[in-house]
Amino acid sequence: MTAIVDIDTKRKMLFQLKRIRAVEETIAKKYSEGKMRCPTHLCTGQEAIAVGVCAALRNDDFVVSTHRSHGHYLAKGGDLKKMLAEIYGKATGCSGGKGGSMHLIDESVGFMGSTSIVGGTIPIGTGLGLSIKLNGTDQVSCVFFGDGATEEGVFYESLNFAVLKGLPLLYICENNFYSVYSPLHVRQPSGRNIFEMARCFGIESSKGDGNDVIDVYSIVSQSVDYIRTQGKPIFLEFTTYRWHEHCGPNFDNDIGYRTCEEYLWWRGKDPIALLINNIKNNNEIGDPEIKNIEKIITEEVNEAFHFAEISQFPHSEDAFTQLFKL
């Protein structure tokens, strides 16, 4: 169901894909320095879902996310410096150092928070959807979550409520076939399609190729139109694959829970390469422009890491602030 996507959108998405990749891979490279002292879940390989979805959302639409949220935060327009500073535990971080990699927030672009308990933000995003309905605005509330989260009771309860009340919800399931080292087949019956199961709740649903950013963008654009005009939720499942280990900067295909062949097959479906192929086949963007994009990104990313590293740590007493709003 790939629609015609204009070149400007493609250019923006290519930029975002490459930018997120550069950030994640720089984190991976620097992680062993021991300055980013918190559990960090990289999204390398999965960027197209974040980018395709957020390209179809407005700045004032809401997004909530999971432990693996760097891509969602950045694609929604979250401040890169504040994200890296947060991972470095600095006072300039988006959560002042209280949260770390798994607790990102940038309200100015509708990124309302990511948390580390699986499934935890599915009802939060649903509640944001309720608030949109009550406030009478035409925003959309988008929830990112993994295949594992669809096993939590709160997933079913939230879907039921969103359908019951007709909430403007965009549920995005990133199916990367694993929860930590547990493959889907030890957690869900084989032959099940998550998006089909969701449909049984009375929610419109479909599935797309999560490594094809054009596919993601096309499906989500239509869905967002539907949600805004009909005031009803939509559930989308996108298949994809995480390249790094579940948590941390390394590769772990050697430890035995997934095969090297499988990993290499997915590497062959690199979302960045797929988009570049598409662009080149259509003679839309040439190598010099791509080089220029890379140069801009490298400069921005280097500067942001520098900012995070030279930023001050919070004062140790700041741990004992902000328990309540005064």
Next chain:
Amino acid sequence: MHRIVNYVKAVNEALHIAMESDAKVITFGLGVDDPKCIFGTTAGLKEKFGSERVFDMPVSENALTGVAIGASLNGIRPVMSHQRLDFFLLGMDQLVNNASKWFYMFGGKRSVPITIRLILGRGWGQGPQHSQNLQAWFAHIPGLKVVMPVTPYDAKGLLLSSIFDDNPVIYLEHRWLHNLEGEVPEGDYRVPIGKAHVIKQGEDLTIVSLSYMTIEALHAVDVLERQGIHCELVDLRTVSPIDWETVFQSVKKTGRVLALDTATETLSIAGEVVAKVSMELFDALKSPPRRLALPDFPTPTSLALTEKYYRRAEDIVNIVGEMLGNNLNIKEILDSRKSFHDVPGDWFKGPF
């Protein structure tokens, strides 16, 4: 005769022995049979006992807690494991509303022999949702037993007692204890639930401790010893029911008590120790009881923010000094710290 193994191996041995000696024991939880085997604690179980008795699960903590309860009503002894206590919170309804009350509310018919292993996090960016030490939540619920072994010896002996207890037992294992080594006998032995352990005898002051704080206390007690102060260190081992007899006996002797906890201070186990000792031994006390626990705040993530948040041996020494009216020296402890405060020490390299 000495057989030294680490905490992880001790837990693992207990699981092997339990499953070998009783075919009704099963083990499940996220990752029990994955390559990391819950930090190694469940290694070899699936190979030995098969996938009917050892299995991974959907990310469905609430339902699977109920499933464990249901199975246990009909003769199965489930051991459920979670890599962090925080993840188990989704299962609290089943635990609190069903498991803890089933025997009582049906007039003493079927009990619920389940064991739930929960790993407690600390330090290194574990942050607000990966490091909650909620032992007091569990201990507050009548009908649950709650154990917090510190030594590898107790880890094995208490896990075996937990599994073969006919009631629900919450087995809390601290991540910073996993690499601890100690003497562990081969084969089956049991450490009784509800019995504290006097790790060190002394006359000047009683330190009542639990879980990882006992390790910090051991450092502190050593340092205090060299400054002429002899503390008695009581490791609770079980936080519900608490072995009051042992605690009281010690405080009667010393007249002073400092209670330690790995959790936030208000309504903590340490608070319960202080309350009970004050009520029962008021006349025997030479100074007001004290407690040392975490500040009443969520756990922050940043290295800088955890510096004053976590409690260490030097804090114990300082409080003991205040209680005895002595100015004590903590330089020795500070000098011995070579790593960042958010990691346990050289022996522990992670992963967390």
